[in-house]
Amino acid sequence: MEPRKALKDVLLDWKSWGVDQVPRGAAAPATAPSQSPAGLDSLRAEVAACVKCRLHKTRTLTVFCSGNPSPLMFLGEAPGADEDAQGEVFVGAAGKLLTRVLREVGIARDRVYIANVLKCRPPGNRPPEPDEAAACAPYLKRQIELVNPKVLCALGKHAAASLMGWEGPMKGVRGVWQLREGRWVTATYHPSYLLRSPGDTDLVKADLRGVLAKLAELGVGL
Ligand code: URA
Ligand code: SF4
Numbered sequence: 217m218e219p220r221k222a223l224k225d226v227l228l229d230w231k232s233w234g235v236d237q238v239p240r241g242a243a244a245p246a247t248a249p250s251q252s253p254a255g256l257d258s259l260r261a262e263v264a265a266c267v268k269c270r271l272h273k274t275r276t277l278t279v280f281c282s283g284n285p286s287p288l289m290f291l292g293e294a295p296g297a298d299e300d301a302q303g304e305v306f307v308g309a310a311g312k313l314l315t316r317v318l319r320e321v322g323i324a325r326d327r328v329y330i331a332n333v334l335k336c337r338p339p340g341n342r343p344p345e346p347d348e349a350a351a352c353a354p355y356l357k358r359q360i361e362l363v364n365p366k367v368l369c370a371l372g373k374h375a376a377a378s379l380m381g382w383e384g385p386m387k388g389v390r391g392v393w394q395l396r397e398g399r400w401v402t403a404t405y406h407p408s409y410l411l412r413s414p415g416d417t418d419l420v421k422a423d424l425r426g427v428l429a430k431l432a433e434l435g436v437g438l
Pocket of ligand 2: 268
């Protein structure tokens with residue numbers, strides 16, 4: 217590839233990961249150190265071999281993410297039966313609903329990065345136990361650092377607890393914004409909740425429009 221074009225492609229990649237400045241005279245590495253997909257690949261491999269909590273005994277596959285590094289990252293709770301079987305995030309009924317609601321507000325699912333608090337399925341889809349979330353948290357922390365999103369949106373109370381330290385009902389935190397470690401963080405209802413309470417879909421859409429407004433305010437496109 218022609219060098220200028222190659223450089224442009226690298227810079228566009230970095231931009232999509234949220235890098236908006238490169239110091240003058242910086243030695244340009246082939247990939248941005250803290251956003252390198254290689255880092256995410258090795259983290260994924262580490263997770264796939266993880267036995268740090270009891271869930272490793274009952275999982276079929278670990279579930280790491282969907283999408284490429286993006287300025288917008290969503291965080292769900294934990295894999296369900298379909299995700300556990302396929303090793304993919306949000307591919308069951310809740311995932312189909314999530315994909316549709318995102319599309320309806322103008323967010324293409326393949327332009328955002330999606331992960332879960334837990335990388336392994338809790339048996340019978342029970343909620344995560346605190347010790348499981350604690351065991352898995354270092355992976356999520358590294359995943360966020362590597363993806364380096366500008367905006368994070370928690371889906372449901374376990375993600376809101378993990379990202380925002382919120383322990384109350386979702387209605388008290390949805391649409392609320394916090395700046396944490398240089399990233400804007402908010403929350404909305406989990407798509408599984410919407411399957412049970414479809415009347416609240418408009419609230420989620422309003423929250424997602426808030427996410428788009430925040431990205432626009434930051435001058436970040438998807
Ligand atoms: N629910 C989640 O929180 N995550 C998934 O990946 C699927 C269902
Ligand atoms: Fe490891 Fe997380 Fe899976 Fe527990 S849930 S075994 S900590 S990857």
